[in-house]
Amino acid sequence: MGAAALKPEGQTERPATSATPDVDVAIVGAGLSGIGMAAHMQMMCPGSSYVILERREQIGGTWDLFRYPGIRSDSDMHTLGFIFEPWKHEKSIADGPAILEYLNRIADERGIRPHIRFGTKVLSADWDSARALWTVKTEDEAGTRRSVTARLLYLGSGYYDYDTPHDAQFAGREDFRGTIIHPQFWPSHLDYAGKRVVVIGSGATAVTIVPSMTHKAAHVTMLQRTPTWYAIRPARDALANALRRILPEKVAYAITRFKNVRLQNLVFKRARSQPEKVKDYLTKKIKAALGDKYDAKTFTPPYDPWDQRLCLVPDADMFEAIKAGKADIVTDHIDRFDATGIQLKSGRHLDADVIITATGLRLTMGGKIALSLDGVPMNFADHFYYKGCMFSNVPNLVAVFGYLNASWTLRADLISDYACRLLNTMKAKGAHVATPVLAADHGLVEDNVFDFSSGYLQRALTIMPKSAAALPWRLNQDYVYDKAWMKASPIEDGILALGRAQPAAQAQPQLEAAE
Known part of the structure; x- marks a missing residue:
């Protein structure tokens, strides 16, 4: 299904009831996360509609924003690439133009581009419990404001501020x-x-x-x-290029991806368990190079x-x-x-x-969109992560925050797959609302999953959602474990409550209890 057009603010084309949002999913951002979710919807939810709201005039997100000399991935493209689309270039550490070509090709070959509304900045999104939908308000470059209603809001807007980088305040x-x-x-x-x-x-x-x-x-x-x-x-990944010469593209890609995921995971865990050995290894390589x-x-x-x-x-x-x-x-x-x-x-x-x-980035959550629940402003820091993508007592909201110790797209793929399975389950059950329910007396032990000394992370801790010591209320940092766990964990796990629209007066006390 095609995406509905955005409606001028104040104009209603049809009654917005719990059964008739403009689109099933409003995706914010046409970068890796947003294009990945759209592709998963094409494959897994062909009967569901979506729109991608992108403030820039091109696909790419980060890879379109940054134009400095040599811009390239800091992860190999066999893991930064999508699980469903092989990386075909000789270089596995790719430059920005090659990554943009990859994303644009996916968007065109899979019919995603017609669903993108370019030049559309998302200003706010309010969840309406009575109608079981999000009302997303946008503004184009001419200042025209419009709105679109969606059953699910999917934030693929990245994790840092596009407008204001970190300013180190140098004197003089x-x-x-x-x-x-x-x-x-x-x-x-x-x-x-x-x-x-x-x-x-x-x-x-x-x-x-x-x-x-x-x-x-x-x-x-x-x-x-x-x-x-x-x-x-x-x-260049020698094994990947050798495999591509003798095996079908998808098979060669899957083998290389498996190898690189395991290698990333091994290096990270070895660095945490045996840091001195990893120091010695890295130092020897640098000495040999210099x-x-x-x-x-x-x-x-x-x-x-x-x-x-x-x-x-x-x-x-x-x-x-x-x-x-x-x-x-x-x-x-x-x-x-x-x-x-x-x-x-x-x-x-x-x-x-x-x-x-090159003094660093300024992190933000949800693309600086003003989120609210029945008109009450929502603060991510008041909520726990659920399965690394939803939030305690917040209905129908999914957001992507990639791994700190591995490629961003690894988690984006997991979340897109989960969101699509959630949509299909909701449709099969006739449900309009999906809420990870957490009681006020939850007793969860908080854990800092951002246990990295990087300045940009430390500066942003106060705006980040909470993370518990144990799943599912945790933004975990282990893709190998997460992939198996997310696949095995059912949608209806006794925590995620599926239901229909309810008056805001009934929904609000539950939200307040968790904050």
Whole structure:
């Protein structure tokens, strides 16, 4: 079924009862999560309707937003790719354009694009208990406001703020005579040929930008406060490419995906159980890549591997740039910017023509949409995760927050499959409402699943949903376990209550009891 058109605000085309929303599912975001959910609906719920609400003018989400040099995945595409669609490129560590091509091809081949409403920003969504539906209000670039009603709201809007990145508040910015750029807002025609570039930061973005800019810049310096753990791996997966030559595409992809999922899982668990061994392994690889350019101070973080996400260095490209003298890494603290560069607290000065502030992201939940339940504002932090995608005492809401220790799409695939099974069960039972019920005296023990020291995570803890020590009230961080558990756990598990519309006066006390 095609998606219903959005209605101008205040205009009603037909009565919105518990049986007649405009669409069965309103999907927010046309990135990996949103396109993945749409594809699953095409396969698993062919009789259900949906619309994708996308504020940008193109498919891709993160991969359309970021345009900095060398933009690429920090996971292999056999796990960042969807379970249902093989990755066919030679490189498994893919650049942004290749990932966009993959998403656009899926959208076109599977007939998803006609369901997307581009240039449509979601402002708010209110759950109406009496009618058992969400009313989603949107605004286009011309300022026209419209609304659409949906049985299920699916948030595939990512996990960080597209409008406002983290601002490190460096003193003296106004004194610098060169160009200052945040990677989230990369200018399309920046000319840095022959210029001195300083990249502030040592995360995945900085590690990508540094070697990519050395091809044109006079020199590129990565300025880090704290060293990072790096993992070196080939950009091409030799086994995957060999299998593709002798096996059907889908079979080769499934084998490679299985191998890479298990390898990711093994490395993470080994880092937690035997951190010293993993440190030694990573250090030996870096030493081998750098030779006499290796410096222990620069490459020995004060934390264990996977206390923060490992930074991937495909084909050791950043280390090759350092060995060639085109790049270097400086470990120091910034005192202030000045007219010609950056004054460090050690007394050293870094001359620069261009400064890149790769200082981190600002996390957000649900794309900053104003969510409410029968008109009462909803705060994610007041609710527990349920099965890693729904929320305690919140009806008909599903949201994607990917794994911290593995590829984002692994959880997105699990959640899309679960949401489709939930929709089919609701239709079979004649139910309009699905609510994970948690009593006020639940006695759950909270657990910080964001047990990572990364700044962007620590800054966002107060806005994140709660997570318990045990399933199902937990955002688990083990895909291998989750995949088996989600498949075995029934939709009707004694916790998820299926029902029909009810007056708000009856529904609200239950919601308040959990908060």
